[in-house]
Amino acid sequence: MSALHDNAPADVRAHRDFDPEASSLHGEADPAVLAELQAIRGTIDNIDAALVHMLAERFRATQRVGVLKAAHGLPAGDPDREAAQIGRLRALAASAQLDPEFAEKFLNFIISEVIRHHVAISEDHRRRDDGTP
Ligand SMILES: C=C(O[C@@H]1C=C(C(=O)O)C=C[C@H]1O)C(=O)O
Structure with a gap:
């Protein structure tokens, strides 16, 4: 389809038209070096795609938690749960040679x-209960 009649949303187009060889480094290094760079970047692109899919699944699950909490009048945050998760993730990070500080910041x-x-979600729920728009 020509770009002129492309009605796909911008994000869909960006995914479809992604150029895995896009780089500002063409002509800046030996072709063998660029080929090795390209091969490593293929792995980075796969990991980035997996991260997005995993985050999407995580947010799908946390939305369900949000609905459950709103329906039962529970608070949005759960500091004790968070502290336990952070402790676990820091330990996992250390054993995986990932900076625990980074893991904690990322989780937070x-x-x-x-x-x-x-x-x-909880405000929406309350508005619906009150009948306010
Ligand atoms: C998802 C929850 O709600 C909040 C978000 C959390 C998370 O993203 O892991 C953890 C604790 C809560 O502060 C939950 O309570 O499980």
Whole structure:
């Protein structure tokens, strides 16, 4: 299909039109070096795709938790659960030679987004109960 009549959403197009060889380094290094770089980048692209799919599944699960909490009037965050998760992830990271500080920051980043979703779900739920728009 020509680009002119392409009605696919921008994100769908970006995925479909992704150029795995896009680089600012063409002509900057020996072709053998660029070929090795390209091979490693293939692995990075696979991992990035897996991360997105895993995060999508995680958010699908946390949305269910959010709905359950809202239906039963439970708070969005659960600090004791978070502390246990962070301790576990830090240990896992250390054994995998990943920086535990980074693992903790990454988990906190995700959890704060989850809590934002839970607050929104709970407000929605309350509005529906009150009959307010
Ligand atoms: C998903 C939950 O809600 C929040 C988000 C968490 C998470 O993303 O893992 C963990 C604890 C809660 O602060 C939960 O309580 O299990």
